[in-house]
Amino acid sequence: MVNGQTDNQLDNQLGRQTDEQLDNQLGGQTDGRIDGQIDELIDKAHDGIRRGHRRAIARLITRVENDPPAAEKIISALYVDTGQAHIVGVTGPPGSGKSTLVNELAKALRLRDFYVGIIAVDPSSPFTGGALLGDRIRMQDLSGDSGIFIRSMASRGSLGGLAQMTGNVAKVLDAAGFDIVLIETVGAGQAEVDIAGTAHTTIVIEAPGMGDEIQSIKAGILEIADILVVNKADRPGSSNTVKALKMMIHMGMRSHNGREKPPWNVPVLETIAHEGGGVEALTEALQGHRSYLKESGEWQVRERIRSREEIRGLLQSRFMAQFQNAVSEQQQEAMVEAVAERKMDPYTAVAQLFEQL
Numbered sequence: 001m002v003n004g005q006t007d008n009q010l011d012n013q014l015g016r017q018t019d020e021q022l023d024n025q026l027g028g029q030t031d032g033r034i035d036g037q038i039d040e041l042i043d044k045a046h047d048g049i050r051r052g053h054r055r056a057i058a059r060l061i062t063r064v065e066n067d068p069p070a071a072e073k074i075i076s077a078l079y080v081d082t083g084q085a086h087i088v089g090v091t092g093p094p095g096s097g098k099s100t101l102v103n104e105l106a107k108a109l110r111l112r113d114f115y116v117g118i119i120a121v122d123p124s125s126p127f128t129g130g131a132l133l134g135d136r137i138r139m140q141d142l143s144g145d146s147g148i149f150i151r152s153m154a155s156r157g158s159l160g161g162l163a164q165m166t167g168n169v170a171k172v173l174d175a176a177g178f179d180i181v182l183i184e185t186v187g188a189g190q191a192e193v194d195i196a197g198t199a200h201t202t203i204v205i206e207a208p209g210m211g212d213e214i215q216s217i218k219a220g221i222l223e224i225a226d227i228l229v230v231n232k233a234d235r236p237g238s239s240n241t242v243k244a245l246k247m248m249i250h251m252g253m254r255s256h257n258g259r260e261k262p263p264w265n266v267p268v269l270e271t272i273a274h275e276g277g278g279v280e281a282l283t284e285a286l287q288g289h290r291s292y293l294k295e296s297g298e299w300q301v302r303e304r305i306r307s308r309e310e311i312r313g314l315l316q317s318r319f320m321a322q323f324q325n326a327v328s329e330q331q332q333e334a335m336v337e338a339v340a341e342r343k344m345d346p347y348t349a350v351a352q353l354f355e356q357l
């Protein structure tokens with residue numbers, strides 16, 4: 001690999017076509033010819049990143065993102081190979097330094113000989129417009145490393161749920177032999193919390209300043225943190241933020257009425273991401289959390305929760321699809337009209353619609 005170039009740049013230079021160009025040519029259909037092609041890609045993914053099949057992995061991911069029937073086939077074929085990777089969610093407010101930290105974390109993990117996949121969800125947030133370009137530049141020093149694979153995903157226009165899509169992309173990387181998959185999302189809403197649900201470990205990043213903490217609590221994001229990071233520790237107020245977060249974790253533990261969990265003390269770490277400060281300690285904490293999950297049995301518990309959610313999600317989409325097929329738009333609208341005008345109650349409407357299935 002040539003240093004400092006993205007896969008796409010390399011492809012263009014080498015006169016190859018990008019995934020999008022190839023896929024457009026093929027019309028995104030799923031006829032026999034393309035299924036044959038998918039079989040070939042799946043075979044390569046089985047051999048995985050250790051055999052250098054980057055292109056096949058990239059193309060499979062494009063398929064998973066853009067072509068639901070192909071995605072079903074791909075995930076079904078690869079699923080048996082998944083379950084090995086440590087899936088890590090990295091979330092936090094816009095501009096808190098997620099990408100910079102993911103970048104440094106990936107480098108530290110590579111030094112430990114791990115293969116690292118990175119999924120950046122919606123990196124060009126409206127808050128920090130042009131961030132995608134910044135990410136590209138920052139991640140340039142990673143793209144020359146054949147043990148690192150970076151993929152950006154836009155949340156808008158993705159078919160199916162974002163969490164489902166992200167989970168599927170992570171599965172392809174898992175099956176292809178990546179040891180760790182880092183998923184960066186802006187911590188702003190339910191979608192991010194859902195994505196954290198697909199991760200074994202969730203790292204929540206904050207920056208010094210009270211505003212951020214209050215925002216996080218509103219979004220319920222502290223609840224999902226396995227590791228808390230106060231990045232930009234070079235800025236004033238960092239130790240106060242650490243203190244405040246530790247206090248909130250403590251209170252959260254006391255008021256927590258949920259499932260009994262084996263003890264894990266959520267560490268609150270300080271980092272200076274753009275200088276690599278504190279990244280070693282974060283890497284250790286990440287490894288520590290993985291060991292904790294494995295040794296306590298919590299890994300299997302989380303896998304079970306995730307699998308249950310996933311099956312439910314797929315069932316829901318399938319029921320809805322079946323419903324949309326069975327009941328015409330006009331019939332549905334007629335019911336809406338009747339309920340809005342108080343000619344029918346919503347329960348009766350649903351009962352009648354259900355009978356048509």
Ligand SMILES: Nc1nc2c(ncn2[C@@H]2O[C@H](COP(=O)(O)OP(=O)(O)OP(=O)(O)O)[C@@H](O)[C@H]2O)c(=O)[nH]1
Binds near residue numbers: 095099123128186
């Ligand atoms: N002073 C200081 N600046 C930092 C630190 N870490 C990152 N930055 C800077 O903060 C800015 C935002 O960093 P990003 O890594 O893009 O933040 P992000 O959370 O990924 O941003 P979005 O993806 O847009 O939400 C960049 O200009 C970084 O160089 C740090 O530890 N200290």
Ligand SMILES: [Mg+2]
Binds near residue numbers: 098099123135184
């Ligand atoms: Mg970012």
